[in-house]
Amino acid sequence: MSVFDVLKERGYLQQMTHEDEIRQLLEKEKVTFYMGIDPTADSLTAGHCMALMVMSHMQQHGHRPIALLGGGTAMVGDPSGKTDMRRMLTKEMIAHNAACFKKQMERFLDFSDGKAIMANNADWLLDLNYVDFLRDIGAHFSVNRMLQAEAFKARLERGLTFLEFNYMIMQGYDFLELYRRYGCTLQVGGDEQWSNIIAGVELVRKIEAKPVFGMTFTLLTTSDGKKMGKTEKGALWLDPARTSPYDFYQYWRNVEDAKVAQSLALMTFLPMAEVKRLAALKDREINEAKKVLAFEVTKTVHGEAEATKAQDAAGALFGGAGAAADMPTAQVGRDLLGKPVIDALHAAGIIATKSEGRRLVDQGGLHLGDKKVTAYDEKLEADHFKDGSLLVRKGKKTYHKLTLS
């Protein structure tokens, strides 16, 4: 089975510039392809996982991925997302972020022996000469045509700066550079990158007169249309210091029913037969599928040991067994014994404000071990702790382990 069929069967593919040619290309040749990533943070997020999954499938079938960091384009800002203008990054920051990304990507991709490449478009964008660039590259872009792009339509109503307008041109130019440097002939990206991808494909075809291609993959969204992998508290990070493996696991464990099948196909490497079997589960049974999903995704990102820990912790907590090994831990000083529970939890950072604590108590959402806290002035006592730790539950799903220091 070719990668093309794999990608198609799993439901990754959204749009392609030339479906038949791409299929043939992927079946007959070892293709060098790339995907752009904004280096604006020092960790990738679950949103990137989709992309990494695609790249991984491709690499497993012998193709060579290039992860292109948008170190240059990051200074301009992509108008096709809803995000506002992005801030400038220093070279040091980008280098740091790149190193962090690479570590995380190694879970998905094999970078040894040049089997995968990391590039940074700052390497060519920053030294461009404006006049030369306009003449050589700018001449190939039709403004009329660019204005057709879906990405700009929305922004045209609200205002679009010339700076952002150029993003597409720079993106297109990236493809040309990668074609020249690495013989890269295919660009992949999230579907919101479609217009940028076309721009690159057309540019290379015009200048080099060589057939290059582009394709986009589906965005994994919740049923109300939001991108998956974002929590209300922010992104779901791959960096365990930002999002603990436990929380990461829980995110996938709690995926809505309607998205389980798709998530399994897109976010795990499980064989499709197994995906289909799990996806067929209904009602209460579907929880089995969610456990598998959560475990598999966590395993890919954090490794099997962490995934197992997260799974055990979740099992212990929700299975009712009480204390578990791996969950967020907080400490309080012994001097807080005898002080109101709310004060102690505030000091430990489990609740942000004391008002929040009072609210939780009012609403009956705060538990120490299996006892509900019923009064504001309830005190934290030494005998709340068993073996030096105390399980604090906030609401139904948020658990913290509190220890004395």
Added chain:
RNA sequence: GGUGAGGUUCCCGAGCGGUCAAAGGGAACAGACUGUAAAUCUGUCGGCUCAGCCUUCGGAGGUUCGAAUCCUCCCCUCACCA
């Protein structure tokens, strides 16, 4: 550069001298129902030493017993014109 419209609590958005910690919606949080799902319903939703007090309505001043609301200057955004 000119003209006009704006900047309100996480977001959108009312308020236009006291009854404003500030309508309404969204998000979020808690509770009920459940399957650690969705939907629905109820409640909460600036902080605190909590029947009271303190800090918020772009920034700095001013008028007033009293300002998010009026005046002055400044900063920023948007639209149209140049």
